[in-house]
Amino acid sequence: xxxxxxxxxxxxxxxxxxxxxxxxxxxxxxxxxxxxxxxxxxxxxxxxxxxxxxxxxxxxxxxxxxxxxxxxxxxxxxxxxxxxxxxxxxxxxxxxxxxxxxxxxxxxxxxxxxxxxxxxxxxxxxxxxxxxxxxxxxxxxxxxxxxxxxxxxxxxxxxxxxxxxxxxxxxxxxxxxxxxxxxxxxxxxxxxxxxxxxxxxxxxxxxxxxxxxxxxxxxxxxxxxxxxxxxxxxxxxxxxxxxxxxxxxxxxxxxxxxxxxxxxxxxxxxxxxxxxxxxxxxxxxxxxxxxxxxxxxxxxxxxxxxxxxxxxxxx
Amino acid sequence: xxxxxxxxxxxxxxxxxxxxxxxxxxxxxxxxxxxxxxxxxxxxxxxxxxxxxxxxxxxxxxxxxxxxxxxxxxxxxxxxxxxxxxxxxxxxxxxxxxxxxxxxxxxxxxxxxxxxxxxxxxxxxxxxxxxxxxxxxxxxxxxxxxxxxxxxxxxxxxxxxxxxxxxxxxxxxxxxxxxxxxxxxxxxxxxxxxxxxxxxxxxxxxxxxxxxxxxxxxxxxxxxxxxxxxxxxxxxxxxxxxxxxxxxxxxxxxxxxxxxxxxxxxxxxxxxxxxxxxxxxxxxxxxxxxxxxxxxxxxxxxxxxxxxxxxxxxxxxxx
Numbered sequence: 326x327x328x329x330x331x332x333x334x335x336x337x338x339x340x341x342x343x344x345x346x347x348x349x350x351x352x353x354x355x356x357x358x359x360x361x362x363x364x365x366x367x368x369x370x371x372x373x374x375x376x377x378x379x380x381x382x383x384x385x386x387x388x389x390x391x392x393x394x395x396x397x398x399x400x401x402x403x404x405x406x407x408x409x410x411x412x413x414x415x416x417x418x419x420x421x422x423x424x425x426x427x428x429x430x431x432x433x434x435x436x437x438x439x440x441x442x443x444x445x446x447x448x449x450x451x452x453x454x455x456x457x458x459x460x461x462x463x464x465x466x467x468x469x470x471x472x473x474x475x476x477x478x479x480x481x482x483x484x485x486x487x488x489x490x491x492x493x494x495x496x497x498x499x500x501x502x503x504x505x506x507x508x509x510x511x512x513x514x515x516x517x518x519x520x521x522x523x524x525x526x527x528x529x530x531x532x533x534x535x536x537x538x539x540x541x542x543x544x545x546x547x548x549x550x551x552x553x554x555x556x557x558x559x560x561x562x563x564x565x566x567x568x569x570x571x572x573x574x575x576x577x578x579x580x581x582x583x584x585x586x587x588x589x590x591x592x593x594x595x596x597x598x599x600x601x602x603x604x605x606x607x608x609x610x611x612x613x614x615x616x617x618x619x620x621x622x623x624x625x626x627x628x629x630x631x632x633x634x635x636x637x638x639x640x
Numbered sequence: 641x642x643x644x645x646x647x648x649x650x651x652x653x654x655x656x657x658x659x660x661x662x663x664x665x666x667x668x669x670x671x672x673x674x675x676x677x678x679x680x681x682x683x684x685x686x687x688x689x690x691x692x693x694x695x696x697x698x699x700x701x702x703x704x705x706x707x708x709x710x711x712x713x714x715x716x717x718x719x720x721x722x723x724x725x726x727x728x729x730x731x732x733x734x735x736x737x738x739x740x741x742x743x744x745x746x747x748x749x750x751x752x753x754x755x756x757x758x759x760x761x762x763x764x765x766x767x768x769x770x771x772x773x774x775x776x777x778x779x780x781x782x783x784x785x786x787x788x789x790x791x792x793x794x795x796x797x798x799x800x801x802x803x804x805x806x807x808x809x810x811x812x813x814x815x816x817x818x819x820x821x822x823x824x825x826x827x828x829x830x831x832x833x834x835x836x837x838x839x840x841x842x843x844x845x846x847x848x849x850x851x852x853x854x855x856x857x858x859x860x861x862x863x864x865x866x867x868x869x870x871x872x873x874x875x876x877x878x879x880x881x882x883x884x885x886x887x888x889x890x891x892x893x894x895x896x897x898x899x900x901x902x903x904x905x906x907x908x909x910x911x912x913x914x915x916x917x918x919x920x921x922x923x924x925x926x927x928x929x930x931x932x933x934x935x936x937x938x939x940x941x942x943x944x945x946x947x948x949x950x951x952x953x954x955x956x957x958x959x
Contacts, residue, residue: 336795343796351812464693464945468938470888472895473911473930480919480926489919577803581892595804596896599811611800611808618799 329638333626337619344615345608349392352604395608405605409598414605418591418613424492425583425590428506428513429575435507435514436521436571441564443518444525445552451530459522466519471578475512475585492588509586513578517571524567528560535559562633569625573618687950694946700939701883707751708758717745719752719905731924738924740910746925749905750932756817756904757936761886763821768828768886769879773871775829776836777863781844787837794830802827806889807898815901824889832878839871873951880947884940891933907933 379385386394398405404414447459482490492505532538533556541551580592587593591610598606629636688695707714717735722742731738737746779790797805809823843849844867852862893899894908910929918925 339792340795340799343792344799347796348808351808464941465934465938468884468934468941470891470895470908470930470933470937472892472908473926473933476911476919476926476930480923483920484923574801577801580803580807581895584896595807596898599807599898602811607808607811611804614801614804615799618801622799 326638333623337623340619341612341616345396345612346392348608348611348615349395352608353388353391395605399609399612404609407598407606408603409601409606414609417594417606418609421589421591421594424506424588425579425592427502428510428579428583428588428590429572431503431506431510432514432517432575432578433568433572435511436517437568439514440518440521441525441557444522444564445529445557447522447526448529448533449548449552456526459526463519463522466515469516471512471516472581472585474515475509475582478508478512479585492586506588509582509588513575513582516578517575520567520571521564525560525564528563529556532556532560562629565625565628565632569621569628573621576614576617691946691949693942694949697939697942697944697946700935701943704754704936704939705758708754711752711755715745715748715751717748719744719748720903721745730922737928738922740925746910746928749910750907750928752905753907753910753929753932754936756900756906757887757890757933759817760821760824760890760900761883761940763818764824764828764886764890765879765882767821767825768882769832769875771825772829772832773836773868773875776833776871777840777868779833780837780840781859781863781867790833791837794833797827797830800827802885803889803892806893807896810893810898815898817900817904820890820893820900823893824886827889828882828886832875832882835874835878836871839874840867843867843870877944877947877951880940881944884937884944887933887937887940 376385384391395405402415404418406412407414407417410417443459447456450456479489479491482488490505490508492509529552538551538555541555546555576592579590580595582588583590583592584596591613595607595610597603598610630638722744723739724742735745735747737750739745740749775790775794779787800808805827806823809826810820813819813823849862849866852866857866890899890906891908891911894906895912897909897912899908900906907929911926
């Protein structure tokens with residue numbers, strides 16, 4: 326177990342190092358750097374000025390040196406300067422973190438409270454009305470682009486209630502904030518809960534066929550106890566895997582939904598930073614989301630051993 | 641579940657299915673279910689009855705392809721010609737979906753948008769499958785350090801959310817139709833490579849491969865003539881399922897302004913142009929392009945679902 330853990334942690338670092346190299350390389354392939362962007366907007370290019378800006382930002386150094394200095398600074402907690410605002414990148418990223426985090430937590434919450442019970446219901450009523458209705462709903466949820474779904478919600482509320490429930494910088498109260506964040510979270514959660522419903526259904530169906538379920542029925546255990554205590558417990562592993570994947574990939578969905586609902590979070594900021602070719606910000610946000618994925622994968626794998634005593638990580 | 645025990649357990653590798661069912665076995669099962677497997681028509685009739693939703697999907701995908709191919713004959717206006725006098729016009733007889741801010745006929749733009757969407761979705765899927773297959777075969781057949789290096793590369797790519805990686809790729813490559821295809825194909829190939837690799841790993845140990853090797857066949861010939869054809873079934877399922885997600889990623893990229901550039905009409909970009917402000921004033925600009933994306937993706941998903949049912953016996957028993 327200990328050796329397995331060490332190996333996993335080692336590989337975790339290798340992966341993150343690899344991601345950092347790929348991100349760095351990608352950001353340097355971009356035609357033109359921030360100096361070009363600055364001059365593009367003014368209409369002419371002053372070579373002397375451009376060289377000066379590049380030297381100031383360290384863009385004239387060899388790539389290896391740029392990479393190593395980025396990494397070195399990261400390790401000491403220095404996230405570099407944002408070209409856009411000329412403020413430390415950390416000062417730009419940190420204030421945007423809470424709102425994105427709240428949105429992610431809410432999305433995950435909705436995914437679980439809708440996804441799992443509906444999936445169980447669907448499996449229990451296999452091929453019934455509920456099951457078929459849910460199949461159509463989940464399939465459409467998987468086909469609905471989240472940004473369009475968000476726009477439809479906005480449109481609906483404008484034409485029915487006359488207001489746009491867009492996140493403002495200072496919500497009136499915690500409940501107001503929760504309400505404003507719940508709408509985009511529901512939109513993103515719609516898709517991921519559809520995935521969970523489908524997986525819960527098929528995973529439950531497999532378990533419900535087992536002999537011990539028949540035994541439980543034979544000895545008179547109530548149906549709800551069978552479904553939630555006997556069946557779901559044994560069907561939960563693949564669901565947790567998928568929840569882990571969904572949680573770690575949430576950042577992708579949030580980028581889009583934050584743009585639609587104008588939420589000042591990390592995702593919308595990433596889009597802006599990409600447009601401005603603001604390397605330090607893009608690099609750090611992308612690396613951050615990669616770390617989130619890798620860490621979640623790791624935690625989920627460890628959870629397996631906790632949840633299912635049959636799973637042992639041997640060296 | 642034990643697959644997570646050895647090595648780097650990546651929970652996403654849930655689709656490590658064993659090599660698919662033999663065609664004869666499948667036919668036998670079909671005839672048991674009452675299909676006339678000896679004639680093509682009988683087979684098609686049976687499949688239509690068994691998978692009505694899958695056929696709806698197939699139909700929608702065909703409509704999508706048809707619209708994309710024959711766009712010029714289906715439209716009355718040029719999708720790029722601007723006409724300020726009808727800026728933001730509501731739907732009418734002449735312009736069934738209204739017109740956008742620049743006075744371009746929205747119906748024609750939506751129809752031509754199918755072309756862009758189709759080109760990107762099919763292009764990215766083909767490219768993704770191509771690299772996925774090459775890397776998966778190499779990784780599974782050669783093993784050793786090649787496998788180790790390729791698996792790390794895949795781990796690295798899979799540790800970035802699809803859209804984030806596509807955004808970074810699109811930004812790095814710059815805006816163009818072809819670059820959008822690459823940006824969508826790159827996040828796509830790792831999962832295909834994983835599935836092909838696991839199929840290859842089990843196929844490699846099969847007696848018929850051993851026989852081929854004993855006959856002195858070259859590795860290349862073994863891989864492409866004997867292993868690759870046996871991985872086709874899961875590949876078809878993956879590729880079809882990937883089609884829908886490719887359309888979605890293209891739409892999302894274009895919505896964020898990082899996808900297909902002008903002058904190609906793109907459904908995603910139509911929504912970004914018309915986004916929040918038109919929600920109030922010109923809802924048709926929001927409704928129609930989004931509906932087009934949804935229907936196209938819905939068709940691809942239905943088809944992918946049915947193909948999975950047909951080709952993956954493990955999933956079928958669960959349904």
